[in-house]
Amino acid sequence: xxxxxxxxxxxxxxxxxxxxxxxxxxxxxxxxxxxxxxxxxxxxxxxxxxxxxxxxxxxxxxxxxxxxxxxxxxxxxxxxxxxxxxxxxxxxxxxxxxxxxxxxxxxxxxxxxxxxxxxxxxxxxxxxxxxxxxxxxxxxxxxxxxxxxxxxxxxxxxxxxxxxxxxxxxxxxxxxxxxxxxxxxxxxxxxxxxxxxxxxxxxxxxxxxxxxxxxxxxxxxxxxxxxxxxxxxxxxxxxxxxxxxxxxxxxxxxxxxxxxxxxxxxxxxxxxxxxxxxxxxxxxxxxxxxxxxxxxxxxxxxxxxxxxxxxxxxxxxxxxxxxxxxxxxxxxxxxxxxxxxxxxxxxxxxxxxxxxxxxxxxxxxxxxxxxxxxxxxxxxxxxxxxxxxxxxxxxxx
Amino acid sequence: xxxxxxxxxxxxxxxxxxxxxxxxxxxxxxxxxxxxxxxxxxxxxxxxxxxxxxxxxxxxxxxxxxxxxxxxxxxxxxxxxxxxxxxxxxxxxxxxxxxxxxxxxxxxxxxxxxxxxxxxxxxxxxxxxxxxxxxxxxxxxxxxxxxxxxxxxxxxxxxxxxxxxxxxxxxxxxxxxxxxxxxxxxxxxxxxxxxxxxxxxxxxxxxxxxxxxxxxxxxxxxxxxxxxxxxxxxxxxxxxxxxxxxxxxxxxxxxxxxxxxxxxxxxxxxxxxxxxxxxxxxxxxxxxxxxxxxxxxxxxxxxxxxxxxxxxxxxxxxxxxxx
Numbered sequence: 001x002x003x004x005x006x007x008x009x010x011x012x013x014x015x016x017x018x019x020x021x022x023x024x025x026x027x028x029x030x031x032x033x034x035x036x037x038x039x040x041x042x043x044x045x046x047x048x049x050x051x052x053x054x055x056x057x058x059x060x061x062x063x064x065x066x067x068x069x070x071x072x073x074x075x076x077x078x079x080x081x082x083x084x085x086x087x088x089x090x091x092x093x094x095x096x097x098x099x100x101x102x103x104x105x106x107x108x109x110x111x112x113x114x115x116x117x118x119x120x121x122x123x124x125x126x127x128x129x130x131x132x133x134x135x136x137x138x139x140x141x142x143x144x145x146x147x148x149x150x151x152x153x154x155x156x157x158x159x160x161x162x163x164x165x166x167x168x169x170x171x172x173x174x175x176x177x178x179x180x181x182x183x184x185x186x187x188x189x190x191x192x193x194x195x196x197x198x199x200x201x202x203x204x205x206x207x208x209x210x211x212x213x214x215x216x217x218x219x220x221x222x223x224x225x226x227x228x229x230x231x232x233x234x235x236x237x238x239x240x241x242x243x244x245x246x247x248x249x250x251x252x253x254x255x256x257x258x259x260x261x262x263x264x265x266x267x268x269x270x271x272x273x274x275x276x277x278x279x280x281x282x283x284x285x286x287x288x289x290x291x292x293x294x295x296x297x298x299x300x301x302x303x304x305x306x307x308x309x310x311x312x313x314x315x316x317x318x319x320x321x322x323x324x325x326x327x328x329x330x331x332x333x334x335x336x337x338x339x340x341x342x343x344x345x346x347x348x349x350x351x352x353x354x355x356x357x358x359x360x361x362x363x364x365x366x367x368x369x370x371x372x373x374x375x376x377x378x379x380x381x382x383x384x385x386x387x388x389x390x391x392x393x394x395x396x397x
Numbered sequence: 398x399x400x401x402x403x404x405x406x407x408x409x410x411x412x413x414x415x416x417x418x419x420x421x422x423x424x425x426x427x428x429x430x431x432x433x434x435x436x437x438x439x440x441x442x443x444x445x446x447x448x449x450x451x452x453x454x455x456x457x458x459x460x461x462x463x464x465x466x467x468x469x470x471x472x473x474x475x476x477x478x479x480x481x482x483x484x485x486x487x488x489x490x491x492x493x494x495x496x497x498x499x500x501x502x503x504x505x506x507x508x509x510x511x512x513x514x515x516x517x518x519x520x521x522x523x524x525x526x527x528x529x530x531x532x533x534x535x536x537x538x539x540x541x542x543x544x545x546x547x548x549x550x551x552x553x554x555x556x557x558x559x560x561x562x563x564x565x566x567x568x569x570x571x572x573x574x575x576x577x578x579x580x581x582x583x584x585x586x587x588x589x590x591x592x593x594x595x596x597x598x599x600x601x602x603x604x605x606x607x608x609x610x611x612x613x614x615x616x617x618x619x620x621x622x623x624x625x626x627x628x629x630x631x632x633x634x635x636x637x638x639x640x641x642x643x644x645x646x647x648x649x650x651x652x653x654x655x656x657x658x659x660x661x662x663x664x665x666x667x668x669x670x671x672x673x674x675x676x677x678x679x680x681x682x683x684x685x686x687x688x689x690x691x692x693x694x695x696x697x698x699x700x701x702x703x704x705x706x707x708x709x710x711x712x713x714x715x716x717x718x719x720x
Binding site: 285311340341379 | 511512514532534535536553554555556557558569572574577578597598623625628
């Protein structure tokens with residue numbers, strides 16, 4: 001009995017000492033319950049019907065980053081804690097950002113398909129002391145229109161993805177594109193990004209066709225690859241299919257031989273389990289052991305977001321967001337994303353510069369963009385994505 | 398068999414035995430062809446030893462009769478008898494071993510286990526695992542015993558630091574923040590300085606081991622090469638010349654650094670993604686492994702230029718030369 005008292009006292013003492021020694025930095029991870037991106041889009045039809053199908057939510061990447069951050073404690077003297085905030089709808093999530101509850105957190109990771117950017121920007125503006133990371137939305141308009149000091153994009157933009165593929169097509173001398181665009185708004189966004197990339201790198205889009213994923217014989221010009229890909233004027237097919245099911249059938253099925261890229265065939269991704277260099281296998285191993293599944297791009301973006309915060313605290317030995325933002329926007333940040341090159345943010349768009357992996361058939365890293373042939377006077381990573389002067393809001397801030 | 402035949406046989410064997418031991422070998426571990434290429438002092442390939450899953454770091458035993466090789470995917474250290482050039486034993490090393498060191502008295506081996514964020518300490522004599530030291534940072538890589546063996550220095554790639562372990566108590570006694578992605582360490586000047594290669598920062602951090610203060614962060618600049626492609630990894634040190642040779646990875650060059658004033662005196666062109674390095678021929682030659690061109694470069698340090706390259710296995714990792 002006596003001993004157990006002693007033990008309890010000892011336990012409290014230890015806890016007390018620990019909390020006294022370590023500063024606390026609170027991170028929130030915000031997502032919504034019904035999110036098409038995880039329940040339907042991009043999921044293999046076989047997996048939808050499988051009992052093993054689990055939603056691959058990037059909170060798991062964030063949790064790994066928190067676990068990794070504990071290894072830094074001796075030097076950061078900071079405990080990074082995370083809270084998973086799941087709201088029912090997108091509106092509820094935005095209401096949360098407008099509420100007093102937000103004050104509990106220094107940083108928020110946003111796992112949202114962002115809507116109504118103008119309003120969203122105002123929400124962020126009202127919380128200038130909180131740091132926000134976009135970890136899953138590739139929409140170029142976000143980079144063009146939200147240029148706030150406290151908002152960072154760690155997930156690549158569509159422009160980075162389509163630029164990477166464009167570089168590869170140019171290198172392979174396959175510069176005649178047939179563009180296949182799906183029915184979703186998101187598909188249109190990817191296609192318009194590919195059009196911009198084509199212009200930037202000298203690819204000719206010979207035709208854009210719009211497909212639907214059904215078997216209706218009345219619209220066979222839109223659902224049958226014979227009609228969609230007939231002719232010989234192209235040597236590559238770029239397909240924008242966020243849902244992903246139609247795209248799966250396109251490689252090896254075009255009427256003329258062609259490199260298929262975009263939503264199937266050669267796919268541009270921030271992260272993939274087949275990358276074997278620069279410590280990637282170690283990161284993949286840690287993630288797989290922790291979560292029993294393979295690490296994907298959004299997991300990586302969540303992981304690197306927290307890692308940039310930890311890296312900042314490590315270097316500046318300060319947990320005030322004002323100082324952290326200064327460091328994140330400054331020239332000294334060189335965060336290690338296991339991609340073999342120090343990563344930092346572009347001015348104005350606050351997009352994390354990074355290499356993009358070009359993945360074949362979802363099982364092999366064929367190439368890493370930017371390709372060696374594409375250089376930039378400041379940083380070769382700048383050949384991917386929007387440049388500073390493409391941001392439309394730069395004069396405002 | 399007559400008696401004199403036996404005597405001649407013994408004498409011949411004796412002669413062969415000693416002539417083999419005295420000849421110098423160069424060993425190159427090829428991590429993607431699962432082999433070790435053995436070259437003689439004339440740089441002719443004399444043998445290829447199969448090791449199995451991913452051989453990486455190598456070290457000699459104190460008496461130079463054995464070569465230890467970590468075989469990462471097999472989770473052990475293969476022991477090669479240098480006389481017969483055959484694997485004679487395996488020592489368990491913990492999961493995914495990468496870099497290791499043998500203590501100055503030859504009694505201990507310390508191995509980094511990258512996946513488990515641990516260091517495994519092994520008794521060389523019994524070949525048993527003594528202990529694992531946990532929480533040495535994310536992805537520990539470089540491991541070095543200090544000169545008297547009192548401390549083990551570990552570079553931690555994921556936490557950008559050097560963790561210092563007391564060998565006796567097996568406790569972490571200090572941690573020093575260095576550049577990004579520190580890969581390897583090197584003690585020079587009788588153990589008074591510890592150099593760390595920071596792959597992502599493109600720099601070398603020089604630590605005074607007496608007060609654990611950073612003396613200098615040494616940056617490199619190679620004409621015509623982007624700073625982001627300067628990725629230092631391995632070292633070779635000549636105390637005779639007072640020079641440290643730093644392999645610069647994707648920059649495909651080796652930096653020659655003056656050990657006294659820390660000036661970079663020369664950048665010598667090597668092969669593609671130059672990693673491992675070792676001195677030979679009385680410190681007149683440097684041998685480096687080129688991971689992306691599957692060969693080694695022989696650098697003449699008098700002429701300060703690469704004089705030849707020799708194809709070895711796939712993705713050569715480490716090179717060691719019998720002194």
